[in-house]
Structures are given as structure tokens and as C-alpha cells.
Amino acid sequence: MKDLRSPALIVGGVADHLHILCQLSRTSALSGVIEQLKVSSSKWVKTQGVSKFGWQRGYGAFSISQSQVADVISYIEKQEEHHQKMTFQEEYRLFLKRYHLAFDERYVWD
Secondary structure, eight states, rough: TTTOOOOOOEEETTTTTEEEOOOOTTTHHHHHHHHHHHHHHHHHHHHTTTSSSSOSOOOOOOOOOOGGGHHHHHHTTTTHHTTSSSHHHHHHHHHHHHHHHHOOOOHHOO
């Protein structure tokens, strides 16, 4: 992500999903950053001997204000603890509702 001038502030997650907090460059398209992330990480995972790895087709991206950075970092750091109380699917539905995004369950999960 450095090559795209969109440095990651923190990366973390659990077995079924990943969170990345980054500063998106004004000159980089989000779709390009995600594409590069998926390509480069897939190549790296394969060099580690993992044969069954793949990204889902889509992704979710949400913007935050500078005043929320510390809270989001804390949230990402506590993913394992957080997901003992709520599944990823439940959490993602809440994000979509919080951001007032309409969605169809048939197309959210792959």
C-alpha cells in the first residue's frame, strides 16, 4: 500500500475477515488499492506454502474522521474479543445499516 501512497495505520482481523485502517491518498482510487492489496498478499501467502487461499470478490470500505482514528485502531486490535460476542456477518450488517446502505443478502456474501 506504500506504493500507492495509502499507508496502513493498522491491519488486523480474524480467520474469516480482515480490517485495514489506511490513509487513502488523494491520487489513488480505493478499488486500485484493494486490487493491489489482494494481488500482492495472495502472492505472498502462496510463498508461505498455503495452497487454499482466496479473497472474496467484494469488499466493504467505510470512511472515518480523524477524530475516530484512535477508536478504530482499538476496535481492530480487539477483533478476537469482539467476535466472541458478535459474528462477522452480524457486525457487517450493522455497519451497512449504520451507514444507511441498502443491501441484498444474496449478493453480500460469497
